[in-house]
Amino acid sequence: MNEYLMKLxxxxxxxxxxxxxxxxxxxxxxxxLLVTLEITFFAVLIGIILGFIIAVIRTTYDKxxxxxxxxxxxxxxxxxxxxxxVVLQLLIxxxxxxxxxxxxxxxxxxxxxxxxxxxxxxxxxxxxxMSVDPGQMEAGRSLGFTYGKTMWYIVLPQAFKNILPxxxxxxxxxxxxxxxxxxxxxxxxxxxGEYIRSRTYDAFMPLIAVALIYLGIVMLLTYLVNKLERRxxxxxxx
Amino acid sequence: xxxxxxxYKSFGPKGSLEVLKGIDQTILKGEKxxxxxxxxxxxxxxxxxxxxxxxxxxxxxxxxxxxxxxxxCDVNKLRMKMGMVFQHFNLFPHLTIMQNITLGPIKLKxxxxxxxxxxxxxxxxxxxxxxxxxxxxxxLSGGQKQRVAIIRALAMExxxxxFDEPTSALDPEMVGEVLDLMKKLAxxxxxxxxxxxxxxxAKEVGTRILFMDDGMIVEENNPKExxxxxxxxxxxxxxxxxxx
Numbered sequence: 001m002n003e004y005l006m007k008l009x010x011x012x013x014x015x016x017x018x019x020x021x022x023x024x025x026x027x028x029x030x031x032x033l034l035v036t037l038e039i040t041f042f043a044v045l046i047g048i049i050l051g052f053i054i055a056v057i058r059t060t061y062d063k064x065x066x067x068x069x070x071x072x073x074x075x076x077x078x079x080x081x082x083x084x085x086v087v088l089q090l091l092i093x094x095x096x097x098x099x100x101x102x103x104x105x106x107x108x109x110x111x112x113x114x115x116x117x118x119x120x121x122x123x124x125x126x127x128x129x130m131s132v133d134p135g136q137m138e139a140g141r142s143l144g145f146t147y148g149k150t151m152w153y154i155v156l157p158q159a160f161k162n163i164l165p166x167x168x169x170x171x172x173x174x175x176x177x178x179x180x181x182x183x184x185x186x187x188x189x190x191x192x193g194e195y196i197r198s199r200t201y202d203a204f205m206p207l208i209a210v211a212l213i214y215l216g217i218v219m220l221l222t223y224l225v226n227k228l229e230r231r232x233x234x235x236x237x238x
Numbered sequence: 239x240x241x242x243x244x245x246y247k248s249f250g251p252k253g254s255l256e257v258l259k260g261i262d263q264t265i266l267k268g269e270k271x272x273x274x275x276x277x278x279x280x281x282x283x284x285x286x287x288x289x290x291x292x293x294x295x296x297x298x299x300x301x302x303x304x305x306x307x308x309x310x311c312d313v314n315k316l317r318m319k320m321g322m323v324f325q326h327f328n329l330f331p332h333l334t335i336m337q338n339i340t341l342g343p344i345k346l347k348x349x350x351x352x353x354x355x356x357x358x359x360x361x362x363x364x365x366x367x368x369x370x371x372x373x374x375x376x377x378l379s380g381g382q383k384q385r386v387a388i389i390r391a392l393a394m395e396x397x398x399x400x401f402d403e404p405t406s407a408l409d410p411e412m413v414g415e416v417l418d419l420m421k422k423l424a425x426x427x428x429x430x431x432x433x434x435x436x437x438x439x440a441k442e443v444g445t446r447i448l449f450m451d452d453g454m455i456v457e458e459n460n461p462k463e464x465x466x467x468x469x470x471x472x473x474x475x476x477x478x479x480x481x482x
Contacts, residue, residue, distance in 0.1 A: 133326075133328070135324060135326055135328040136328060136330065138291055138324070138328065139322075139324065139328035139329075139330070140330075141291065141314075141317065142289060142291065142317055142320075142321075142322035142324075142391075143317065143318070143341075143342040143346070143390075143391070143394060144314050144315070144317040144318035144342065144346050144394065145314070145342070145345070145346065146314050149345065153341060153345065154330055157332050158330075158331065158332050161332065234374075235331055235332050235333075235334075235374040235375075235376065236331075236374075236376060
C-alpha cells in the first residue's frame with residue numbers, strides 16, 4: 001500500500017516536472033493568464049460603458065419617445081449579438097472586419113468580447129433602470145434636475161445596486177468565454193494549456209491546472225462582487 | 239402668480255380618457271389653496287400640470303406671467319421655483335438625509351457643500367430631526383420621511399409649494415406631525431397648493447377651497463362659506479359623505 005502511494009507521488013512529480021518545469025513550460029500558463037486577464041478587463045470596460053449607453057437610450061425612448069433612430073439601432077444590435085455565437089463574432093471581427101488591417105489579435109479579441117458583452121450588459125442595466133420607482137425620476141425632476149442629471153445622480157446609482165449580482169455573473173461568464181480566443185490563434189490561458197498538452201502528450205496535468213486557475217479567478221471575482229454588494233447595501237438597513 | 243387658462247388634459251390612446259376638462263384658475267401670492275374632491279376627479283393631475291410633471295393637452299399656464307407650457311420655457315428653471323411634495327415621499331433611498339436635502343442646492347443652485355449643509359442642518363433642526371442627518375431614509379418613520387421630503391423641497395427656496403396628498407400614505411398617528419409642519423409653513427406666508435383629504439387642515443389653513451369633480455372645478459369659496467354653506471349639489475353630496 002505504502003509502496004503504491006510512493007509510486008503515485010513519484011509519477012506525479014515526474015509528470016509535473018515534465019509539464020511545467022522542463023523548458024519553462026509554466027510560462028505558457030502565466031503568459032496565457034495575463035492575456036486572458038487583459039482581454040477580460042478591457043472587454044468588461046467596453047461592455048460596461050457601451051452597455052450603459054445602450055440601456056439609457058432604450059429606456060429614454062420607452063419613457064419619452066426620444067432617440068427613435070438610435071433606439072432602433074440599439075435594438076438591432078442586441079438582436080444580432082444575442083442571436084449569433086460568440087466564437088463566430090470573434091472570427092468575423094478578426095477575419096472580416098479587420099481583414100485588411102494588420103491588427104493585434106488581442107485588440108480584435110477585446111473588441112469582439114467587449115461588443116458581445118455590451119449587448120448583455122445593456123439588457124441587465126435596462127432591467128435595473130426599470131426596477132427603480134418612477135417616483136424617483138419625478139422627485140428629481142420636481143427639484144429642477146434635467147432628465148440626464150436625474151438619471152445620473154438618482155436613478156442609475158439605485159439601478160446599479162439592484163443589478164450588481166447580475167453584472168458580476170455576466171463578467172464571470174465573459175472571463176470564461178474568452179477561452180475561445182484560441183480560434184484566432186491567440187495564446188490565452190486555455191491555449192497555453194493546450195500548447196503544453198501538444199508538447200507532452202499529457203492531458204491531465206495542463207488541463208486540470210488551467211481549470212484550477214479559472215476557478216481561482218472566478219472565486220476571487222465572486223468575493224469582490226459580494227464585498228461591493230455589502231458596501232452598497234448599507235443604505236438598506238432599516 | 240399662477241394663472242391657468244382653459245387647461246385640458248387627456249390620457250390614453252388618442253386622448254380617449256379626458257381627465258381635466260377646461261380649468262380656469264388664478265392663484266395669488268400668499269394664498270393657501272386647498273383642492274378637494276372625490277378620487278379620479280383630476281385633483282392630482284391638475285397639481286402635476288402646474289409644474290409640468292404632466293404635459294397639458296391644451297390650455298395655457300402662466301407662472302409669474304411667463305407661459306410655462308410653451309416651447310421657449312425652461313421647465314427645469316421653473317421647477318426650481320416650485321417645491322413638490324409627493325404622497326409616497328420619494329426620498330432618494332441611496333443617499334443619506336443630509337445628501338437628500340443638499341443634492342439640489344449643491345448641483346443646481348451652485349452652493350458650496352458647506353453652505354448647503356449648514357442650511358440643511360438649520361432646516362433639520364426646525365423639524366427636530368438633526369440627529370437623523372446621516373441616517374438613510376429606510377431608517378425613518380413615514381412621518382419623518384415626509385417631513386424630510388418637505389424640507390428637501392424647501393432647501394431649494396421655492397416660491398410655491400405643491401402638496402400631492404402628503405398625508406394619504408401615512409399611519410394615522412403620523413398625520414399630525416406632517417400637518418403641523420405644513421401649518422407652520424402656511425403661517426410664514428408660503429404660497430401653497432394642497433391636494434388633500436384632511437378637511438380639518440382645509441378649514442384651518444386654507445384661504446380658498448376648490449372642489450373638483452369630473453375634471454372641472456365645480457365650486458370654490460373661502461373655507462367658512464364652503465363648509466357651512468355649500469351651493470352645488472355635488473359639493474353637498476361629497477361633504478355629507480365625508481363629514482358624517
